[in-house]
Amino acid sequence: MSKIIVFENPNFGGRSKEFTSSVPNLIKENFNDCISSLRVIGNPWLAYSDVNYRGSQFVYEEGDYATMECNDSFSSLEMVTEDLTNPQITLYEDVNYGGRSIVLTGETNLVHISFQDVASSHKVQKGVWVLYEESNRRGAQMVARASRDLPDYGSFNKKASHVRPLMPGIRSIKAEINWKKKEERVRPVTIDSICGLNQGEQEKSFSNELIKEYEGFITDSFSFSSPTQIPWGMSFSVDVGAMKADKNFSLSETFTVEKGSSNTRTEKKSIRVSLPTKIAPHTKLTVNVVRKEVNTKALVMLTIMRGSQAIVEFGEYRCQSGISITTECKEEKI
Template sequence: MNDIILYKGEHFTGENVTFNANISDLHVYGFGRLMASLKVEGHSWVTFSGPQFEGDATIYRNGNYPSIPDEKRFASMKIMKNMGAPHITLFAKINFDGPSTDLDEHTPLPSGYKVASYRVRSGAWCLHEFQDETGKKHVAFKGDEVANCQSIGFENHPASLKPA
């Protein structure tokens, strides 16, 4: 079982709905940014503040979440399954150019290291604006190719990456 159960009330009360596949717009189901609690059974889920898997991302792992703060409520979500062991290729220049680095584990990047583009070979990755994993966060999935990190909202380059 790999379900996410959304509830309109805190502590798993009120109207609820169960999903087991990616949902690009929860508004269609009457739950867009309206969930107040949730349960994850099985694989983790990545949620996005906007529809079409856009906006701020949050990862929910197997477990119960009795209260979801307003700023963490979401409009779309993806299940994290069948992604394989994490592997990402980073490029120093846009359009997959310049020196490249392959990673398969959590890596705070050296000060001054610039990731201008990337390709996710397998798994899912969290990219963070700062080395302490704060600031802007982006979740990248197997098959994602970003030719310019500025296109995903990083004015500066990601400073830390870790497998999701």
């Protein structure tokens, strides 16, 4: 999944719109020249000052951009679809791929390899690259893409000082709960107490009600480690079927987690409890209604795939369950 969410104001304020495919003309989307912040999820996106992917070009990799140097200046957006793993580019000293050449497979300050202000053409074997006029990713820039060899930089000839490949976004997240090392705490809670008194010689009805209803609940939640590499808006599933102790509750065994959301869900349900019918002679009968509250927490291992690289993080799953409600009866002779 790759998408871009654009906002009218800085700090993700004002109108917003989400795109999951390239947009050649933002005028038709009623969002031309009005983007002041954005979020990218997945692979990088390119923003252009003119429609149909023309004009000045700006690169946005996965992440949040609360402020931007070029507010209100984009007219088209393009999603990067190339394979960004194992990038490789060949830079040439002269136009038409002539003169000295150098092959790069990672980010490089050209000053350090005596190739600053030298390149005039290139061939990209794999990935998408950004060439900068100044060191440390500064100054004017040019994007180089696989299968789009450029024999002549024109006005950018012999100006490149820094080169870097664009990084792939997160393509999948696998969540595994370690149930073997879960922590569980059980606490009985008295939620009601009903007393009946029979001072006579004969059995007596305990109550006009034979059944009472109480509220049971299940709440589960997920929290991320801090910090996490998972970007805002990225979602994944957690299998929590092992916690589903009561089939009468409809909480799905698959818990969908989304970075930036509350990631908490609760279900409540009425549970019926039967009461005693009679009280023995000369007896005080006390019925306590007890709910067993179970609090469980377990570590969740998150395997994050960014391109061909696997990154491991940990989160925490918690479940608070109060679905077991029973009665405890106590008789006292009087």
